[in-house]
Amino acid sequence: MAGRRVVVVGGGFGGLTAAKGLGRADVEVTLVDRQNFHLFQPLAYQVATGGLSPPEIAAPLRRILRRQQNTRVVLAEVSSFDLERHHVFLDRMPNGKEGASLEYDELVVAGGSAYSYFGHDEWAEHAPELKSLSGALELRTRILRAFEAAEVETDKAARRAWLTFVVVGAGPTGVEMAGQIGELARDALHRDFRNVDTRSARVLLVEAGPRVLGAFPEPLSHRAARALERLGVTVLVETTVVGVAAEEVSLRRPDGSTGGVPARTAIWAAGVNASPLAAALAAAVGRDVDRVGRLTVEPDLTLAGHPEVHAIGDMVVVSDGAGGTLRLPGVAPVAMQQGRYVARAIRGRSSGPFRYRDKGDLATIGRSRAVAVVKGVRLSGFPAWVIWLAVHITYLIGFENRLIVLTRWAFSYITRNRGARLIGQEEP
Amino acid sequence: MAGRRVVVVGGGFGGLTAAKGLGRADVEVTLVDRQNFHLFQPLAYQVATGGLSPPEIAAPLRRILRRQQNTRVVLAEVSSFDLERHHVFLDRMPNGKEGASLEYDELVVAGGSAYSYFGHDEWAEHAPELKSLSGALELRTRILRAFEAAEVETDKAARRAWLTFVVVGAGPTGVEMAGQIGELARDALHRDFRNVDTRSARVLLVEAGPRVLGAFPEPLSHRAARALERLGVTVLVETTVVGVAAEEVSLRRPDGSTGGVPARTAIWAAGVNASPLAAALAAAVGRDVDRVGRLTVEPDLTLAGHPEVHAIGDMVVVSDGAGGTLRLPGVAPVAMQQGRYVARAIRGRSSGPFRYRDKGDLATIGRSRAVAVVKGVRLSGFPAWVIWLAVHITYLIGFENRLIVLTRWAFSYITRNRGARLIGQEEP
DSSP states (O other): OTTEEEEEEOOSHHHHHHHHHTTTSSEEEEEEESSSEEEOGGGHHHHHTTSSOGGGSEEEHHHHTTTOTTEEEEEOEEEEEETTTTEEEEESOTTOOOOOEEEOSEEEEOOOEEEOOTTOGGGTTTSOBSSSHHHHHHHHHHHHHHHHHHHHOOOHHHHHHHTEEEEEOOSHHHHHHHHHHHHIIIIISTTTOSSSOGGGOEEEEEOSSSSSSTTSOHHHHHHHHHHHHHTTEEEEOSOEEEEEOSSEEEEEOTTSOEEEEEOSEEEEOOOEEEOHHHHHHHHHTTOOOOTTSOEEEOTTSEETTEEEEEEOGGGEEEBOSSSSBOOOOSSHHHHHHHHHHHHHHHTTOOOSSOOOOOOEEEEEEETTEEEEEETTEEEESHHHHHHHHHHHHHHSSOHHHHHHHHHHHHHHHHHOOOTTOOOOSSOO | OTTEEEEEEOOSHHHHHHHHHTTTSSEEEEEEESSSEEEOGGGHHHHHTTSSOGGGSEEEHHHHTTTOTTEEEEEOEEEEEETTTTEEEEESOTTOOOOOEEEOSEEEEOOOEEEOOTTOGGGTTTSOBSSSHHHHHHHHHHHHHHHHHHHHOOOHHHHHHHTEEEEEOOSHHHHHHHHHHHHIIIIISTTTOSSSOGGGOEEEEEOSSSSSSTTSOHHHHHHHHHHHHHTTEEEEOSOEEEEEOSSEEEEEOTTSOEEEEEOSEEEEOOOEEEOHHHHHHHHHTTOOOOTTSOEEEOTTSEETTEEEEEEOGGGEEEBOSSSSBOOOOSSHHHHHHHHHHHHHHHTTOOOSSOOOOOOEEEEEEETTEEEEEETTEEEESHHHHHHHHHHHHHHSSOHHHHHHHHHHHHHHHHHOOOTTOOOOSSOO
């Protein structure tokens, strides 16, 4: 078993946790990612609203793993797998050369997911997503530029469209994003502008389901919705987006009518699709992926017929071994627990099927407002917000970033400003 | 005099200081800039080497001026002037509309300068500059990616080219940049890589003149050169760049011979050209600009024949009123003193021609190393570095940014890491 080669694909929560779990094992680990950093995606929306800057929520993978002498990092994109010959093929190598590959004895694939536009990829141009750092930076520029445009716009209707923000999807990210835009307009910006009252900005939070934060207990959903409304957010449930254009978002209302809302800024935080790597693995064993591109793995997170291939995170669905599947949310704790499980398995310390320990659920709405379910206990308001804050600071990587993020949050709490309000030019 | 309209073009050191100097005057101020932030350009090189992140050295103009009720900010580019009718024409308005203009009673133009490639604009693609935030971010990506490329490169010569960095121009920015790359390679990165010894990186600092930091007294130049060499930087004086391509920089050596250095990363910190606004003003009064595009202004910083038009900063040369010109360096203190002078003049408190009070000169080479001339006293090493640090922290805008930059510097001093080592993707 000594010196087995483990290739880990993806430096997100799942892949990074797996790689770290192998630090003291007698294996050679290669972590491949197309980015040189691990992104703390749950705070990406704060980059989009100028509260935090990218390096504060993104830690270089090399830095995180530098003391782990059995581990190397390769910056590249994985293009395909040869499961028979145990090869991973790489693309977009930093030196521009082609045809590189890695051989493995054990493979961990943690490709994650990306937002899906329900088959309308043409909407992406008008409604950037919030899962990547580049999406968050693009949104920062659009949101801040919209207020600048409103400031110089003399036509009343046009100004209203610049001051209308449509957030699609009311999961935690959509709720947090809508709340942040509300605070930005009401608190951070309103004394900075002369011609326009930024507090008149409209934020529409559009959700196809019957309530915001559908994964939370109903009373907490209602509290979140009330908190959002106090921030000036209009919550539109049972409402579907049927079109996104540069100057308008078309909605289908609960009564079945459709109509357009003039809006120059739309933010996408709705459905996700699994990484194409899930389909690549599925195809290699003659299987299909599900409706959102996910691969079904065995109860021990391996690929059927390939005990040396592990797949984790929100690109997979886990079989319960009895014809059904586990119902796991697409969140960081699931990916991290799966990463830890797989590292143990590779170290030969497996014990039964993977089980998710649900430690709870958190979402913040804004300044001092959040909802939380912690070990079954429901919390809202300030106590939930303190827990939200503590959990996010704890899981951020690096003492320097924790200190800087705390500093930014403290200033933003006191001054109600957002410290990273830059409009990009070439950036992004 | 009441309610006169003052238009200030440019939110750099000169324009921002002028606008702030008019805060309590009985005038209406409009500050126009194509960016929504004031960039603390002297620290841009730290963004390029992953030491600081953009929001830490860039403060939103609106935020800086929010309590100044007589002042508004417009995000736009100035395309031209009509000096007879007192109009400034705007381009690239945030709402996409065209044909906007501003009327003024007093005009302050502070357009700054940009790096010039000595007529070889085709070099820009291969050697980004360090004056803008987008240039600094582009360089951050290229420098960090070069180390990633070296890590996966198996060909020895190709690897050497990836590990060769050519910095063109040995003024303060070039010296600081070369020193930072040296420290990055020797201290910050070397334990993070497995295949490549980052300490073998070569940094060439190319200077056409006879010594580095030509504006400093000769003994300090020599100390700076020695400090650079201790960081692994090779100083090439009396050497001219005659070509920059993707994989090679061509140099003419002091003996007249020319030859190419295989290098995948080049950084431009050499000559500057004045903003095209200088030529636009000169043309309006039938004058020429000088070799580097600068406009000559009267001893009171006004345009000849137009006492209501003030031009400041490194886009102008100041006439001494006796057929010659003042010799002023293109640095922030000159622009700031000129901005203050112009604000006083507009408030009717002018007193004689502009005079520059030279408070000294500073350049840092790296960790604990700097050179300084303060009121004629020459300093080097740790004392100069402490002064450098204090001055830069003092002139940064915003208490939050000061605290965060100090935090980053403290961590980087202790851990020798750079906290913002992100390789951009879409982010330029």
